[in-house]
Amino acid sequence: MASYEDYKVLRNKIRNYDPLSIVLPCITKLHEISKNAVYANGGYYPWGLLYLIKIAFLEGGKNSNKTATIENINCALDYVNELAKESRFFNGEKGGASKFMRTLAFQQFWFQRSITSSDLARQLLIFDGAAAAKLNEEFLAITGLEINTFLQMLLSAWSGFIDVSGRNYITKEWFAPLGFSEKVIESFFLLVALSVEDTKQFFERHYENTEDKLLQLTEQTPLKQYPFLRINDRYYCYSPYVLQEKIKHAIYDKLKDAQGRDFTQAFGVIFENYINRLMDENNLSYIPEVRLKEIFKKRRVCDAVLELCDAVVLIEVKGVEMHPYAQINPTNAVLTTQLKTSIIKSFEQIYEFGHLLKNTEEGRTILKDKALFAIVVTYKEMYLSDGQDLWNEFLAEPLQTYTTAKNIDSTCVSLRNIFFTSVKSFEELIKVVIANGNIISEILKKAAEDNSDPMKKKYLFDMHLGSYAQTPIPVLDKIFDQAIGELEVKLC
Numbered sequence: 356m357a358s359y360e361d362y363k364v365l366r367n368k369i370r371n372y373d374p375l376s377i378v379l380p381c382i383t384k385l386h387e388i389s390k391n392a393v394y395a396n397g398g399y400y401p402w403g404l405l406y407l408i409k410i411a412f413l414e415g416g417k418n419s420n421k422t423a424t425i426e427n428i429n430c431a432l433d434y435v436n437e438l439a440k441e442s443r444f445f446n447g448e449k450g451g452a453s454k455f456m457r458t459l460a461f462q463q464f465w466f467q468r469s470i471t472s473s474d475l476a477r478q479l480l481i482f483d484g485a486a487a488a489k490l491n492e493e494f495l496a497i498t499g500l501e502i503n504t505f506l507q508m509l510l511s512a513w514s515g516f517i518d519v520s521g522r523n524y525i526t527k528e529w530f531a532p533l534g535f536s537e538k539v540i541e542s543f544f545l546l547v548a549l550s551v552e553d554t555k556q557f558f559e560r561h562y563e564n565t566e567d568k569l570l571q572l573t574e575q576t577p578l579k580q581y582p583f584l585r586i587n588d589r590y591y592c593y594s595p596y597v598l599q600e601k602i603k604h605a606i607y608d609k610l611k612d613a614q615g616r617d618f619t620q621a622f623g624v625i626f627e628n629y630i631n632r633l634m635d636e637n638n639l640s641y642i643p644e645v646r647l648k649e650i651f652k653k654r655r656v657c658d659a660v661l662e663l664c665d666a667v668v669l670i671e672v673k674g675v676e677m678h679p680y681a682q683i684n685p686t687n688a689v690l691t692t693q694l695k696t697s698i699i700k701s702f703e704q705i706y707e708f709g710h711l712l713k714n715t716e717e718g719r720t721i722l723k724d725k726a727l728f729a730i731v732v733t734y735k736e737m738y739l740s741d742g743q744d745l746w747n748e749f750l751a752e753p754l755q756t757y758t759t760a761k762n763i764d765s766t767c768v769s770l771r772n773i774f775f776t777s778v779k780s781f782e783e784l785i786k787v788v789i790a791n792g793n794i795i796s797e798i799l800k801k802a803a804e805d806n807s808d809p810m811k812k813k814y815l816f817d818m819h820l821g822s823y824a825q826t827p828i829p830v831l832d833k834i835f836d837q838a839i840g841e842l843e844v845k846l847c
Contacts, residue, residue: 362569365434366414369407372423374415375551378584380428381408385594386516386523393466401466401596403435405576408593412555439572444685450748453740454685456814460738461682462573470513470599472835473782475506478606479834481629490610490621497613499542502606507842508535508543509602516595524591533845546609547601548583548590557581570683575600580608607734619674622734626674627658629778630732633785634661636830639793641670642721650717655707657729660721666796667722669708669729669768671701676735687749695753698731698739702750702773703757705729709767728799729773732781740814741806742773771803780817786825798823 369377381404388396388404407428444454482491482502494502511533515525527540535543549557561577582598584591592598601608610618627644634641640662647656661668681693691699709727712718729742739745746754758765776784788795802819805811813819 359567359569361438365410365431365438367418368427368431368434369410369414370416370418371421372411372415372427373420374411374555375586376421376423377411377415377428377431378408379591380423380425381405381411382523382584382591382593385596386521386592389516389595390519393463398436399432400436401594402462402573402576403432403439405578405594405597406435406572406574407431408578409558409571409576412551412558435572438569449687450744453744453748453814457685457738458573458683460736460814461575461677464736464738465575465600466596470602473779473828473831474603475510475838476831476834477629477778477782478506478604479503479838480632480830481625482606484625484628486628487625490618490625493614494606494610498546498609500539500546503838503841504535504539505543505546506602506605507533507838507845508540509547509598509605510838511842512547512592513595513598513602516592516598524589526588526590533842544583544585544590547581548585549581550585554581554584567684574679574683580612604735622674623672626734626778627672630670630672630781631659632830633782633828634659637785637788637828639788639795650721651708651711651715654711655704656711657704657708661730661795662721663725663793663796666726666728666799667712668795668799669705669727671704671729671731673697673701673731674734675737676733677737690749691753697733698737698745698775699750699753701731702742702745702754705731705768705773706754706758706763706765707761710763713764713767726796726800727768727772728796728803729768730781731773731775732778733775734778736777736779736815737775738814739775740812741775741803742768742770743806746770769803771806772799774799774802774816776816780815780820782828782831783817783820783825785828787820787823789828790824790826794823 384399385401385404388399388401393401444451444458479502481487482494491502494500494505498505500508508530511530512525515522515529527537527544530540530543557580558577576593576597578593578597579600582593582601584593607622610622614621631641631643642650642660642662644656644658647660657669658672659670661670675697678693681689709729712722712727731739742750755765757763784795784798787798798819802813802816805813805819
């Protein structure tokens with residue numbers, strides 16, 4: 356396994372070169388390889404290039420300011436690839452294979468998942484309406500921009516880097532055809548771009564958050580927060596990959612960064628409303644939380660109960676993401692700490708409510724001897740697979756402690772019947788329902804069966820949906836068409 360001494364070899368090489376002589380060629384290469392499949396670029400990997408950009412800003416020019424050649428950069432990239440070859444998670448804790456796969460997924464999967472119309476429409480729908488009015492006001496106060504305007508400008512900027520022009524920077528004039536004022540354009544770039552010196556300081560602050568520098572080999576680049584580098588009047592886009600990831604979660608990320616816990620609490624409510632709306636608009640029969648609280652007075656209930664012809668599905672909605680440190684260092688202790696108030700709490704609610712369904716008259720009226728499943732819907736993908744995987748890693752001790760203290764039957768819900776979906780995966784499940792009818796129980800039973808077989812197991816819920824036809828969600832299509840229509844009007 357690579358050591359800090361190995362890292363110092365890379366660091367000392369980079370210290371000899373002017374940072375921009377590494378950064379700018381890496382940006383050019385990132386744009387070049389974004390046109391191909393990730394593994395079809397002759398050993399140039401986006402995560403390696405982005406990591407090298409980070410090290411160049413942190414260490415470049417400390418010994419001398421020579422101009423790095425392509426050969427120097429390729430040599431450094433080869434060394435980065437060598438450092439990242441081994442995983443510490445194969446030695447020691449339970450669930451090492453899952454931990455290795457999870458770190459790899461966080462590092463690499465987002466480069467292979469293109470932005471879709473739903474990624475824009477979802478944000479516009481989630482942050483729409485009276486429930487989100489205060490968050491809209493706060494976003495405007497924080498940024499100087501309306502949510503809709505910010506997303507339109509991000510989309511417009513991204514469109515400049517996905518054609519065959521070879522463009523890797525834009526200027527403020529890029530937005531001239533859209534009629535945005537100079538003040539609006541200035542506000543936009545303040546949100547998405549940093550100067551060279553500010554980028555160095557940004558990385559220095561971020562770097563202090565992780566003592567083990569080698570862990571950061573598998574991180575998701577912090578440049579998602581500021582996907583543009585400002586040099587004079589040019590705004591260099593580090594990579595179309597990075598910019599599209601910024602677009603996918605732009606509003607959530609900005610508000611969470613600004614408000615912290617206050618945002619998480621407010622977002623939880625509107626996120627739950629969004630999931631309910633998806634079920635409402637597609638005629639899924641479910642019992643909402645407010646009704647469950649009436650049925651089971653003063654008892655802990657789930658966010659919704661989805662009623663199927665031969666199954667009942669407990670729905671837990673958590674507007675959360677995996678903490679960045681847990682993404683790169685998912686030890687059992689770290690996962691237990693970081694997931695205590697979200698995922699572990701979800702399991703407590705699932706088991707407490709599952710026990711109610713099987714052991715109370717009101718519960719048996721709902722369950723009716725049907726199969727029992729649970730889905731935990733998170734805002735971002737957390738790569739948690741199913742309940743059995745989590746039990747094998749870190750969940751056994753905290754969940755057993757809880758069920759024992761509460762005198763809850765720990766077998767009331769099968770661990771293999773508990774699934775995790777990101778909001779994007781849940782939308783795909785809805786798309787399957789629109790195309791095929793309500794076959795959710797069929798999907799869940801097959802998924803549980805496949806996950807029990809190591810040869811058929813899938814680590815992501817949407818992998819279980821790949822063989823089913825999908826039809827777009829009408830409300831999301833409508834909102835996306837409206838947003839594009841508004842952009843087209845501005846261009847006229």
